[in-house]
Amino acid sequence: MKNKSLSTSTIPTWCPGCYNFQILAGVKNALKGKEKNTAIVTGIGCHGKLFDYIALPGINTLHGRVPPTCLGLKIAKPELNVLGFSGDGDAYAEGIAHLIHAARYNSNFKYFVHNNRVFALTVGQPTPVSEKGFKDKTNPKGTKTPPINPIKLMLASGASFVARVFADVKQVEWVTKEALKHKGFAFIEILQPCLIFHPDKGLKEKTYMLEDEEHDKTNLEEAMKKAEEFDYNSINENTKIPLGIFYQTKKPVFEEEIRK
């Protein structure tokens, strides 16, 4: 799991065993050899600390503003690989309007959402993907609202690459490499239990890979059906969570269109 290249001297302050370590290692493995022309953008939250632990240039931007920051980088320097990282609060609460427009614009950057279904850095408030009834100090009787389904949202918003993986080094490395091969906006959600505020024990065991089935990732209708298999709300003994690439298509790329 250790990958010293791209390392910095900053000592991580993530909790011991945090799945963010797996995400960091997977991304670093995938970026080997691409160090010279890659930039990263991170949001605000535990995920955002990744900025300090990976030796790449970029911007640790405002809460929720990762997509427009990535878009700006791609407009200025289209030859750069640009990778953005958000938490689910960052992406689906503060930044949700930007997320929808990122899918619509189809700029050629890759966007990773560390989805631990909680605002972790601010110690455990519900996000738009926390299950109905989630309890914390701000909602002692449990929330009253159901979660959104980000995979369906991205498919409906026109994203040209939509994937979901578990926060496991190998899965993150694989999906990062696939996303880098894709020309256009790539949305990648990473299911990441938060050991302290949303442990989601046994979540990985409920997942399966679309790549092991005969899933046609060019078929939007099929992708929507697969997206509906997991509603982010009820996790029980019957829950099955598809992972992998739901959908991939070719669309005009924003920064190329404006140059014309």
Ligand SMILES: Cc1ncc(C[n+]2csc(CCOP(=O)(O)OP(=O)(O)O)c2C)c(N)n1
């Ligand atoms: C505009 C703005 N609103 C709220 C905050 C406070 N804040 C800092 S971190 C954070 C939680 C981030 O949660 P998430 O994006 O899910 O990332 P995680 O910590 O779970 O990785 C919040 C709400 C802020 N810094 N800026």
